[in-house]
Amino acid sequence: MKPSVKRFTQHPLFWPTITLALLLIVSSVFNPSFLALTWREGHLYGSVIDILNRAAPLMVVALGMTLVIAVRGLDISVGAVVAISATVAALMIGGSFSATGEVQSAHPLWLALATALAVAAACGLWNGLLVVKAGMQPIVATLILMVAGRGIAQLLTGGQIITVYYAPFFVLGNGYFLGLPVALWIAASLWIALHLLLSRTALGLFVRSIGGNPEAARVAGVRSSAITLCVYTFCGLAAGVAGLIVSSNVKSADANNAGQLLELDAILAVTLGGTALTGGRFTLAGTVIGALIIQTLTSMIYSLGVPPEVNLVVKSALVFTVMMLQSAEFRQLVARIARPNPSLQGNRR
Amino acid sequence: MKRLLPLTVTIVLFLAMAAFGAIRYDGFLSLQVFLNLLIDNAFLCVVAVGMTFVILSGGIDLSVGALIALTTIISATLLEAGWHPYAVMVTVLALGAAFGAVQGFLIQRFNLAPFLVTLAGMFWARGCCYLISTESIPIGDATYAAIAQARIPVGGGASLTIGGLIALVVVAIAMRIAHSTEFGRTVYAIGGGESSARLMGLSVDSTKIGVYLLSGLCAALGGIVMTFYMLSGYSLHAVGLELDAIAAVVIGGTLLAGGVGYVAGTLFGVLILGIIQTLISFDGSLSSWWTRIVVGALLLLFCLLQRLFEGRSPRAS
Numbered sequence: 001m002k003p004s005v006k007r008f009t010q011h012p013l014f015w016p017t018i019t020l021a022l023l024l025i026v027s028s029v030f031n032p033s034f035l036a037l038t039w040r041e042g043h044l045y046g047s048v049i050d051i052l053n054r055a056a057p058l059m060v061v062a063l064g065m066t067l068v069i070a071v072r073g074l075d076i077s078v079g080a081v082v083a084i085s086a087t088v089a090a091l092m093i094g095g096s097f098s099a100t101g102e103v104q105s106a107h108p109l110w111l112a113l114a115t116a117l118a119v120a121a122a123c124g125l126w127n128g129l130l131v132v133k134a135g136m137q138p139i140v141a142t143l144i145l146m147v148a149g150r151g152i153a154q155l156l157t158g159g160q161i162i163t164v165y166y167a168p169f170f171v172l173g174n175g176y177f178l179g180l181p182v183a184l185w186i187a188a189s190l191w192i193a194l195h196l197l198l199s200r201t202a203l204g205l206f207v208r209s210i211g212g213n214p215e216a217a218r219v220a221g222v223r224s225s226a227i228t229l230c231v232y233t234f235c236g237l238a239a240g241v242a243g244l245i246v247s248s249n250v251k252s253a254d255a256n257n258a259g260q261l262l263e264l265d266a267i268l269a270v271t272l273g274g275t276a277l278t279g280g281r282f283t284l285a286g287t288v289i290g291a292l293i294i295q296t297l298t299s300m301i302y303s304l305g306v307p308p309e310v311n312l313v314v315k316s317a318l319v320f321t322v323m324m325l326q327s328a329e330f331r332q333l334v335a336r337i338a339r340p341n342p343s344l345q346g347n348r349r
Numbered sequence: 350m351k352r353l354l355p356l357t358v359t360i361v362l363f364l365a366m367a368a369f370g371a372i373r374y375d376g377f378l379s380l381q382v383f384l385n386l387l388i389d390n391a392f393l394c395v396v397a398v399g400m401t402f403v404i405l406s407g408g409i410d411l412s413v414g415a416l417i418a419l420t421t422i423i424s425a426t427l428l429e430a431g432w433h434p435y436a437v438m439v440t441v442l443a444l445g446a447a448f449g450a451v452q453g454f455l456i457q458r459f460n461l462a463p464f465l466v467t468l469a470g471m472f473w474a475r476g477c478c479y480l481i482s483t484e485s486i487p488i489g490d491a492t493y494a495a496i497a498q499a500r501i502p503v504g505g506g507a508s509l510t511i512g513g514l515i516a517l518v519v520v521a522i523a524m525r526i527a528h529s530t531e532f533g534r535t536v537y538a539i540g541g542g543e544s545s546a547r548l549m550g551l552s553v554d555s556t557k558i559g560v561y562l563l564s565g566l567c568a569a570l571g572g573i574v575m576t577f578y579m580l581s582g583y584s585l586h587a588v589g590l591e592l593d594a595i596a597a598v599v600i601g602g603t604l605l606a607g608g609v610g611y612v613a614g615t616l617f618g619v620l621i622l623g624i625i626q627t628l629i630s631f632d633g634s635l636s637s638w639w640t641r642i643v644v645g646a647l648l649l650l651f652c653l654l655q656r657l658f659e660g661r662s663p664r665a666s
Contacts, residue, residue, distance in 0.1 A: 074464075136652050139409070139464070140605045144652070147592060148645020154638035264468060277462055309483060312476030319469040327459040 010275045015287040023296045030304050043176035055295035056183035057242035059288055060190055061262055062269040064238030065229045066287045067269055071210045072279030073131060073138040078239040078266055080149025081123045082259025085243030087153045089116035092164040093169055105166040117240045123238015126230040127264035153255035163252045173249025183245045195284055211279030269294055273320055355602030356614045363617050366624045374631040380507040386623035392511035392571040394619045397597040398523045399567025401615045404598050406560045407540045407607030412470035413568040414590035416445060419474045420572025425486035425582025434492035442569045449565015453558035464632060478584035485583040488576060497577045512574040523612045536560060540607025570628035596644055597622055600651050
């Protein structure tokens with residue numbers, strides 16, 4: 001293989017991009033209008049835009065998850081945090097009809113959003129404290145909030161689904177800016193901000209060093225506890241943002257179902273993108289592609305008219321394939337099968 | 350003795366909750382109420398016992414809830430097709446064991462993360478449920494109905510179901526396996542340190558596969574117990590049960606890092622989860638979501654407690 005081609009195929013984003021491209025090609029073969037974009041009601045309209053819009057909350061959560069996984073952590077409470085953030089925002093906005101028939105919000109919109117995000121960040125900080133200060137395994141530490149979080153959200157709402165009537169709130173999940181969905185702008189700006197922060201400052205290096213070898217990083221003078229705390233807090237915050245987008249999109253907050261199984265999809269998106277679950281190696285762009293793969297797959301299954309029940313089986317096949325491709329033992333096995341006579345190979349060398 | 354401390358705390362906590370219930374609510378202190386803890390949580394108990402072995406070996410199995418649902422739905426479908434009830438039971442047990450063994454093989458042979466493998470297994474099993482049927486399938490088989498309604502009197506007017514009995518038998522067998530077989534000792538050794546277990550010449554590879562096989566088998570048995578309890582097969586049965594099982598194991602005093610814990614603790618972990626629900630239903634004014642909050646708080650308590658013990662034991666230097 002030519003060196004230039006090899007460098008291209010060995011790029012960490014090669015396989016995720018190929019997977020996404022394949023999915024898009026298959027979709028457009030079965031549905032010729034899949035890639036078509038039209039301008040309708042002042043914004044772009046089409047299947048691709050729809051996928052981008054729907055993938056936005058997953059992208060946001062998965063970006064936070066990427067950093068947590070990069071420092072050898074895991075956060076399985078993000079789904080519960082999405083529910084908490086959605087509930088807090090919906091409760092604070094409320095919405096009552098005034099005498100003139102106009103919908104008023106109980107608290108100013110900015111205050112409701114800020115409180116929801118602050119609560120979500122506090123959830124992340126709590127996870128971080130359990131991991132860093134109490135020294136718990138990340139999966140256990142976040143399991144606590146995963147179990148209790150939905151209970152707390154249901155406690156806040158009294159088990160009811162809170163409906164929001166205040167229209168300005170709907171912009172987050174349904175609005176458009178410069179022809180593109182607002183949710184997409186949020187996800188994209190978060191990605192770009194994070195990318196700049198991690199590539200233009202030493203923070204990215206620190207995160208990689210903590211994930212690579214926490215003890216060595218600490219000895220080398222990296223403030224690993226503080227950085228790990230920040231990473232978990234950010235992950236909570238990201239889940240909070242996703243919660244706002246989700247609740248704004250459906251104009252309500254369902255403490256029991258909002259963000260259900262989102263933690264699994266987020267971990268899946270991160271792994272699909274090529275971030276190592278063992279920490280140290282991460283790629284934000286890969287995560288975004290991973291989130292798009294999951295959403296494209298879901299949309300494709302619906303648009304092909306395949307029963308949606310197949311979705312989970314296909315997803316499991318996808319996880320399985322990616323898992324095997326990332327396993328060094330599996331690659332060795334394949335290499336051995338491809339070259340059945342190792343002794344001959346050795347002589348030639 | 351220090352190792353028995355988490356188990357002691359679990360049992361004391363259970364007794365304290367029982368005492369609280371007995372003082373606070375009329376009719377709480379009866380044998381039947383306590384037997385009902387076992388009857389209503391029999392499937393959870395069976396699954397949690399399998400999960401105990403997985404966690405003792407330092408792994409995790411997220412697929413058990415989905416596997417239970419798959420078991421109930423396959424059982425219901427096969428019974429509808431006119432299979433003999435006992436043939437159905439043997440078939441689903443074999444399927445569960447095979448499913449677990451495949452997961453174990455992938456984890457062991459390709460050195461994959463148990464979390465990811467069993468996550469894929471969870472998606473696959475739940476997906477297969479949806480493929481077979483999205484509707485709930487009732488079970489009208491006479492044998493199943495008879496087993497479901499059978500009551501074993503234990504004296505004093507109280508009685509136990511077959512499901513509850515199965516749970517107790519499973520706990521007894523599992524205690525025997527964990528503490529006095531080569532397999533059980535190897536599981537503890539792997540949880541304590543896989544490379545040291547390997548250096549000691551223990552059969553780490555086959556034991557690791559065996560642990561997941563056992564968990565799959567327990568999940569299938571849990572599924573059978575659930576079909577007795579629900580008399581239906583449904584793709585949405587046992588959603589999130591894997592979390593309850595993990596919680597029961599942790600509350601039972603098993604260290605999530607592996608290597609330390611008791612099967613008996615898991616039984617009490619399950620009973621504690623059950624008694625929380627019973628207390629809440631006896632109270633009547635508390636809503637169901639308090640269960641989640643209390644379980645979360647208990648998880649926190651036990652994890653912190655474990656960290657405390659680890660910090661003090663000389664092992665953790």
